[in-house]
Amino acid sequence: MNICELNIIKELFENSYTNQRILSKNTKYSLGVVNKSLKNLFEYEFISKNNSLTLKAKSEIEKNRPKNAIILAAGLGFRMVPINFETPKAMIEVKGEILIERIIRQLREVGVEKIYVLTGYMKEKFEYLIDKFNVELVYNREYFEKNNIFSLKLVADKLDNSYIVPSDIWCKDNPFSKVEMYSWYMVSDNLSKKSEVRVNRKNELVRVGFDDAGNDMLGISYLLSKDCDYVREKIKNLCKYEKNNSLFWEKSLFSNKKMIVHSKLVNSKDAVEINTYEQLRELDNNSNNLDTKQIKIISNTLSIDSSKIKNISVLKKGMTNRSFLFEVDRQKYIMRVPGNGTKELINRKEELDVYSKIKEKGISDDIIYINAENGYKITKYIDNARCCDKDNKDDLKRCMKFLKIFHDMNLKVEHTFDIFKSIDFYETLRNGQKSVYKDYDSTKEKVKLLKNYIENSEKRFCLCHIDANCDNFLFDKNDKIYLIDWEYSAMQDPHLDIAMFCIYSLYDKKQIDDLIDIYFENNCKTEDRIKIYAYISACGLLWSNWCEYKFQLGIEFGEYSVKQYHYAKEYFNIVNSYGVL
Structure with a gap:
C-alpha cells in the first residue's frame, strides 16, 4: 500500500464515509486519487463495497498501534x-x-x-x-x-x-x-x-x-x-x-x-x-517564565520595559559562569550569571573591590551593574571583538606586554590568593569523597613540597588577574586589548599569571618556555623559570580539584580536567630535576 491508501484507511477508521467527496476534502487528496485508492483497497480486501474496513484492515491497524513514547x-x-x-x-x-x-x-x-x-x-x-x-x-x-x-x-x-x-x-x-x-x-x-x-x-x-x-x-x-x-x-x-x-x-x-x-x-x-526567550514571548507574552530574576535586573538597571530587551542569546559555556548577550536600543550588553556552586568559590565583595581599583585604568570592559551579594554583572559588549589566539605569536607578544604593564601598575587590594589553601579548600568541597585519581594522595604530598620553595623564592606582590587565560584577553575592532573576568583576582606574584595562561591553554613544555621568554623578553632568570614551573604544578592540582568539585555538580570538563592533574605531576618532576627541593 502507498501513503495515500494508508491515510485513507486511517480516515475510514476514525470516520465512516460513503461520500468520496468528503473523504477527498478531509484527506486533501484529489477525487481521482481517492477513487483509485478505494478501488485498490477493495482489491487488497482492506475495505468492503460500502467502504467499511475489513478484519484484515483492522488487524493491520492493531499491528501498527502506538505502544509507547519517549520524551x-x-x-x-x-x-x-x-x-x-x-x-x-x-x-x-x-x-x-x-x-x-x-x-x-x-x-x-x-x-x-x-x-x-x-x-x-x-x-x-x-x-x-x-x-x-x-x-x-x-x-x-x-x-x-x-x-x-x-x-x-x-x-x-x-x-x-x-x-x-x-x-x-x-x-x-x-x-x-x-x-x-x-x-x-x-x-x-x-x-x-x-x-x-x-x-x-x-x-x-x-x-x-x-x-x-x-x-x-x-x-x-x-x-x-x-x-x-x-x-x-x-x-x-x-x-x-x-x-x-x-x-x-x-x-x-x-x-x-x-x-x-x-x-x-x-x-x-x-x-x-520553543528555543529562545523571545520565541516564548512571541507565543505567550503572559507566561510566568518570562519574568525571570535576570530580566528584572536588566529592566531596573537600564530603566526600561522588558519588552525592549531583544536578541537574547547564550554567549558561551563558561567554566565558572553562564553569560548571555542581549540588546537594548541597538546597544549590546553581556549579563553574567554565576554558575552552579560558584558562591562556594568566589568572594563577590572582593571581586567588587578589584573592579573599583581597575575602573579608571582602561584595561577592562565597561561595568554597568555588579552585585556583590549574588555575583550578577552587566557589562557593555565589545563589538566585533576576538579572543587572543594562544597559537599566534603576535597575539601572545601583545598580551604578555599588556599583562606586564598591568603588573607594573602595582595595584593593591586587601585580599590574597593563596594557592595551597585553595587546594585544600577545593578538596573539602568534595565532602569526603575520594579523588577520581588513585595516586592523588601521593601527588598532593609531592606538590606540597613546592610550598617552601615558592615562599622562599624572590618575588613581589601586586594585584594579579589569577585567571589570565587566552579567552579573557579581548582585541576590539581597533585592536585595543581588554582583560576581562576578574573574579579570581587578588594579590599574588605576577609570575603566577604566566603559569595560569599556560595551563589553561594546555601548552606543552616548549610552548610554556616560549611564553615565558615572550613575557621576559628572552631575559628570564633560571630561578624565575623554575618558580613558574612550580606554579604550574601547584595550580594544576588546584584546578584539578576545582574540576572534581564541578564534576560532582554535574559539570564535566573532559581533557581540561585530566590535563590539569598531569601538570601537577609532570611539573613537580621538572622542578625536582633541578635539585632545588
Missing part, C-alpha cells in the same frame, strides 16, 4: 537563556500549561500509557512526574557534553511502535493518534537554511543541497517496529565514535540521501519549537 528532556537548552538558569525547557509554562505536562496529556488522550522521559539537566525538577503521570524517568549522565542521540541510546531497546518527542515543542492540536499506519517525522511548512531536509513530491524527506532551504525540523516522530530495528542499530553504530558526540538523534533516520520515514507536514503556526 527527550535531558538538554541544557542554552539558547533558552535566561529562563534555563532556573527552569528546564520542558518545564516552561505556555498558555497556562507546563509544556511537558501538555505533551504527556496529549499522549494519554490517544491511549499511550508507557512513557519514558529522558532527563539530565535539572533532573530533580522532573521527579514529580512519576507520581502525577506514572511516567518512567531515565537519567542521561552525559547530557552536558553529548547530544540527544546518546539520550535515545539509553532507551533504544524500548523502541517499538514508538513516538519520539522533544520536550520543547508546543502543538496547537494533538499531534498524536490512536491510529498510525506508517513511520513519519514532523516538519513544518516554514523553510529554513538550518534544516537538513525538504519534503519532495513523494512525501519523502530528502537531504537539501548545500546552502539550500529545507522544511523546519520539529523533532516529533513515529516509528513502526520494523523501522525501530534500523534506527536502533544506527544509533548503536553512531554512538561508538567520539566525533559524533554532538549529533542529534535524527541522524539515525537517514539512509544515504533521505530519511527512512515519511514526512508529516504541519503549518508553522500549529507546531512551534
Whole structure:
C-alpha cells in the first residue's frame, strides 16, 4: 500500500464515509486519487463495497498501534537563556500549561500509557512526574557534553511502535493518534537554511543541497517496529565514535540521501519549537517564565520595559559562569550569571573591590551593574571583538606586554590568593569523597613540597588577574586589548599569571618556555623559570580539584580536567630535576 491508501484507511477508521467527496476534502487528496485508492483497497480486501474496513484492515491497524513514547528532556537548552538558569525547557509554562505536562496529556488522550522521559539537566525538577503521570524517568549522565542521540541510546531497546518527542515543542492540536499506519517525522511548512531536509513530491524527506532551504525540523516522530530495528542499530553504530558526540538523534533516520520515514507536514503556526526567550514571548507574552530574576535586573538597571530587551542569546559555556548577550536600543550588553556552586568559590565583595581599583585604568570592559551579594554583572559588549589566539605569536607578544604593564601598575587590594589553601579548600568541597585519581594522595604530598620553595623564592606582590587565560584577553575592532573576568583576582606574584595562561591553554613544555621568554623578553632568570614551573604544578592540582568539585555538580570538563592533574605531576618532576627541593 502507498501513503495515500494508508491515510485513507486511517480516515475510514476514525470516520465512516460513503461520500468520496468528503473523504477527498478531509484527506486533501484529489477525487481521482481517492477513487483509485478505494478501488485498490477493495482489491487488497482492506475495505468492503460500502467502504467499511475489513478484519484484515483492522488487524493491520492493531499491528501498527502506538505502544509507547519517549520524551527527550535531558538538554541544557542554552539558547533558552535566561529562563534555563532556573527552569528546564520542558518545564516552561505556555498558555497556562507546563509544556511537558501538555505533551504527556496529549499522549494519554490517544491511549499511550508507557512513557519514558529522558532527563539530565535539572533532573530533580522532573521527579514529580512519576507520581502525577506514572511516567518512567531515565537519567542521561552525559547530557552536558553529548547530544540527544546518546539520550535515545539509553532507551533504544524500548523502541517499538514508538513516538519520539522533544520536550520543547508546543502543538496547537494533538499531534498524536490512536491510529498510525506508517513511520513519519514532523516538519513544518516554514523553510529554513538550518534544516537538513525538504519534503519532495513523494512525501519523502530528502537531504537539501548545500546552502539550500529545507522544511523546519520539529523533532516529533513515529516509528513502526520494523523501522525501530534500523534506527536502533544506527544509533548503536553512531554512538561508538567520539566525533559524533554532538549529533542529534535524527541522524539515525537517514539512509544515504533521505530519511527512512515519511514526512508529516504541519503549518508553522500549529507546531512551534520553543528555543529562545523571545520565541516564548512571541507565543505567550503572559507566561510566568518570562519574568525571570535576570530580566528584572536588566529592566531596573537600564530603566526600561522588558519588552525592549531583544536578541537574547547564550554567549558561551563558561567554566565558572553562564553569560548571555542581549540588546537594548541597538546597544549590546553581556549579563553574567554565576554558575552552579560558584558562591562556594568566589568572594563577590572582593571581586567588587578589584573592579573599583581597575575602573579608571582602561584595561577592562565597561561595568554597568555588579552585585556583590549574588555575583550578577552587566557589562557593555565589545563589538566585533576576538579572543587572543594562544597559537599566534603576535597575539601572545601583545598580551604578555599588556599583562606586564598591568603588573607594573602595582595595584593593591586587601585580599590574597593563596594557592595551597585553595587546594585544600577545593578538596573539602568534595565532602569526603575520594579523588577520581588513585595516586592523588601521593601527588598532593609531592606538590606540597613546592610550598617552601615558592615562599622562599624572590618575588613581589601586586594585584594579579589569577585567571589570565587566552579567552579573557579581548582585541576590539581597533585592536585595543581588554582583560576581562576578574573574579579570581587578588594579590599574588605576577609570575603566577604566566603559569595560569599556560595551563589553561594546555601548552606543552616548549610552548610554556616560549611564553615565558615572550613575557621576559628572552631575559628570564633560571630561578624565575623554575618558580613558574612550580606554579604550574601547584595550580594544576588546584584546578584539578576545582574540576572534581564541578564534576560532582554535574559539570564535566573532559581533557581540561585530566590535563590539569598531569601538570601537577609532570611539573613537580621538572622542578625536582633541578635539585632545588
